[in-house]
Amino acid sequence: MRLAESFRVAFAALRSNRLRSALTMVGVVIGVAAVIILVAIGSGAKQEVESQIEGLGSNLILVVPGRVQFGSAPTASRLQLSDATLLGRVVGDQRRVTVSVASGEVVRMGSSQAFANVVGTNENLPNVFNRPLDRGRYLSAADVDTRRRVAVLGASVAGRLFGDIDPIGRQFSIAGVRFRVVGVYDGVGSAFGINRDEEVHIPVTAQQRLLGIQTVDGFGVKAATTSAINDLQGRLVSALEDRYPGEEFSAVTQTQILGTVGRFLGMLTFVLAAIAAISLLVGGVGVSNIMLVSVRERTAEIGLRKALGARQRDVLLQFLIEAVLLTTFGGLTGIAIGAAASWAIGTYSPVPTVIAWWSPVLAAGVSAAVGVFFGVAPARRAGRLDPVVALRAE
Amino acid sequence: MTGYDTATDVVAVEAVEVSRTYRGDGVDVLALRGVSMRVHAGEYVAIVGPSGSGKSTLMHLLGCLDRPTTGRLLMGGRDTASMSDGELARLRNRTVGFVFQSFQLLSRTSALDNVALPLVYRGVGRAERHGRAEAALHAVGLGHRIGHRPSQLSGGEQQRVAIARALVAEPSVLLADEPTGNLDTRNGAEVMRLLDQLNVERDVAVILVTHEPDIAAHARRVLSVRDGLIERDEANASPVRPRRVEPVGTEFGHDGPGEEELR
Numbered sequence: 001m002r003l004a005e006s007f008r009v010a011f012a013a014l015r016s017n018r019l020r021s022a023l024t025m026v027g028v029v030i031g032v033a034a035v036i037i038l039v040a041i042g043s044g045a046k047q048e049v050e051s052q053i054e055g056l057g058s059n060l061i062l063v064v065p066g067r068v069q070f071g072s073a074p075t076a077s078r079l080q081l082s083d084a085t086l087l088g089r090v091v092g093d094q095r096r097v098t099v100s101v102a103s104g105e106v107v108r109m110g111s112s113q114a115f116a117n118v119v120g121t122n123e124n125l126p127n128v129f130n131r132p133l134d135r136g137r138y139l140s141a142a143d144v145d146t147r148r149r150v151a152v153l154g155a156s157v158a159g160r161l162f163g164d165i166d167p168i169g170r171q172f173s174i175a176g177v178r179f180r181v182v183g184v185y186d187g188v189g190s191a192f193g194i195n196r197d198e199e200v201h202i203p204v205t206a207q208q209r210l211l212g213i214q215t216v217d218g219f220g221v222k223a224a225t226t227s228a229i230n231d232l233q234g235r236l237v238s239a240l241e242d243r244y245p246g247e248e249f250s251a252v253t254q255t256q257i258l259g260t261v262g263r264f265l266g267m268l269t270f271v272l273a274a275i276a277a278i279s280l281l282v283g284g285v286g287v288s289n290i291m292l293v294s295v296r297e298r299t300a301e302i303g304l305r306k307a308l309g310a311r312q313r314d315v316l317l318q319f320l321i322e323a324v325l326l327t328t329f330g331g332l333t334g335i336a337i338g339a340a341a342s343w344a345i346g347t348y349s350p351v352p353t354v355i356a357w358w359s360p361v362l363a364a365g366v367s368a369a370v371g372v373f374f375g376v377a378p379a380r381r382a383g384r385l386d387p388v389v390a391l392r393a394e
Numbered sequence: 395m396t397g398y399d400t401a402t403d404v405v406a407v408e409a410v411e412v413s414r415t416y417r418g419d420g421v422d423v424l425a426l427r428g429v430s431m432r433v434h435a436g437e438y439v440a441i442v443g444p445s446g447s448g449k450s451t452l453m454h455l456l457g458c459l460d461r462p463t464t465g466r467l468l469m470g471g472r473d474t475a476s477m478s479d480g481e482l483a484r485l486r487n488r489t490v491g492f493v494f495q496s497f498q499l500l501s502r503t504s505a506l507d508n509v510a511l512p513l514v515y516r517g518v519g520r521a522e523r524h525g526r527a528e529a530a531l532h533a534v535g536l537g538h539r540i541g542h543r544p545s546q547l548s549g550g551e552q553q554r555v556a557i558a559r560a561l562v563a564e565p566s567v568l569l570a571d572e573p574t575g576n577l578d579t580r581n582g583a584e585v586m587r588l589l590d591q592l593n594v595e596r597d598v599a600v601i602l603v604t605h606e607p608d609i610a611a612h613a614r615r616v617l618s619v620r621d622g623l624i625e626r627d628e629a630n631a632s633p634v635r636p637r638r639v640e641p642v643g644t645e646f647g648h649d650g651p652g653e654e655e656l657r
Contacts, residue, residue, distance in 0.1 A: 002517055005514055012502070012503075016502045300498065301500060303498075304498045304500070305511070305515075306459075306483065306486070307457070307459060307486060307492050307498075308486065308487065308492070308511050308512045308515060308559070308563075309483050309484065309486050309487020309488070309512055309515035309516065309563075310483060310515050311479060311480045311483040311484075311515075312479050312480075312483075313480075314483075314515060386460075387459045387460075388454045388459050388460050391459070391494070391498070
């Protein structure tokens with residue numbers, strides 16, 4: 001029998017039992033749709049975070065005390081503001097070193113208040129990080145030198161404190177101390193639970209006064225070129241370790257952060273997909289079950305086909321193709337539903353989704369494979385039926 | 395050996411001391427106990443016997459649906475014992491035609507596709523298949539029922555579709571297992587007329603399996619089976635022919651009578 005003929009026969013068999021075929025496919029449809037949706041959510045989260053990290057700026061190196069490990073608490077810092085000068089000499093350009101002292105504080109304006117991530121920094125911040133202004137100006141060297149109580153607000157802090165009013169030149173308070181707004185940043189979104197739009201940037205000197213400390217948390221350094229990053233990383237760390245003997249420092253790049261985050265989110269996506277795949281497996285068992293019923297129901301037909309010259313492999317192939325058609329149609333339907341649902345989630349909910357090109361391809365392949373895997377046993381049973389016994393069945 | 399003088403010496407199917415044992419739950423049932431017989435090309439043979447006599451088992455062996463436990467079965471001179479599943483399937487497809495008591499048509503399939511089914515397994519292309527199936531349906535007088543499904547046909551018509559399906563494969567042996575068992579007298583007579591005609595005009599060896607003496611009377615030779623053995627093997631000097639033979643087309647390939655004409 002020709003293969004095209006086998007397809008025709010299998011297709012006709014499925015069509016003649018529409019409701020049962022449809023119900024059998026539902027299991028596969030749900031399984032595949034679940035895989036597509038969950039992978040889309042996982043990929044969406046990964047892409048969102050990656051774009052945030054990449055959006056920080058290019059050729060970035062973060063210098064912090066201790067060892068940087070994902071999820072571990074930061075090491076208490078002994079770094080001084082003057083270390084910025086040391087790092088500037090290593091880099092060869094003082095303007096490419098910025099500093100950070102962060103603390104969570106309550107900010108107030110009249111009756112409005114918000115909890116903001118207050119970051120003490122210097123005039124070099126826009127040279128290092130990609131942080132466009134919406135209005136006003138950045139912090140200046142003079143602000144830092146004279147410990148001026150001025151601030152640049154993140155987009156959502158500005159909105160929450162001032163609403164529709166232009167905040168430039170207006171006063172507000174950080175932990176009870178008055179500051180004047182000189183600039184407002186563009187909205188940049190959040191990464192990893194850190195919402196950069198809820199930041200308030202003030203001169204690092206003012207922040208140290210506010211907190212009563214002499215130390216800084218760490219430095220941000222921008223390498224001149226991508227190829228300079230590796231070399232610079234080592235020299236920055238050893239410069240600090242020379243100054244603070246016996247202590248450890250880390251210089252991490254965006255690529256390293258991306259690697260860590262990517263591994264974590266990749267794993268998350270994989271786990272989500274694996275959970276969804278279980279339902280696909282259950283769908284496959286359903287297909288197997290229905291195929292067994294179908295073989296039993298059509299025993300007389302199988303007997304007749306054998307009497308008329310069908311070989312074992314003709315019958316086996318017919319039933320196998322039936323199973324594969326079932327799961328493939330189910331898979332394609334599941335892909336369509338999963339893709340539509342992923343799109344809807346990405347569009348109408350805050351959860352970002354990305355349909356990776358490989359996930360529909362994989363889902364289609366896997367559902368066809370499920371058909372083969374779960375169809376083989378029933379199809380073999382059909383192929384091996386004794387024609388005499390089969391013909392007697394009515 | 396048969397005591398019957400055939401027109402030709404070509405042996406279509408031959409059983410040599412075949413036995414067939416069915417293994418049940420710890421009990422072996424000996425359905426055939428060493429049967430030897432020979433059917434020549436173009437012969438018309440009836441196998442008769444009460445139920446449980448082994449006549450169905452014998453038919454299954456002759457039709458290559460089953461293999462003997464011992465003994466040899468030769469189809470066109472070739473021993474089937476050593477044949478693979480694929481070779482047996484090929485024999486069933488090309489050499490043997492079946493007509494069953496319960497018609498065995500695919501219910502959701504048109505008469506045309508039912509008739510074309512053996513050609514599917516022969517790898518014949520769709521267009522040729524349909525052409526030959528249509529000719530076969532015309533030959534059994536169902537040229538006007540090509541697109542009908544079995545449920546839209548009477549019992550007699552269904553059995554005629556089954557006969558068309560058997561003859562489309564141009565077999566050398568046609569096995570008919572109680573072909574009139576599910577039919578009333580008139581339809582039964584029509585089916586028998588077709589089988590008689592097939593035997594005469596196409597030189598197909600017809601083997602009838604029946605327990606009805608007046609059906610067996612159509613054959614020119616009657617084998618009586620009892621308790622797994624051939625009890626008698628007799629020639630029938632005056633085989634019955636249906637009263638109305640004349641309205642049928644003179645040879646296969648021409649359109650036979652429609653149902654209305656038969657009434």
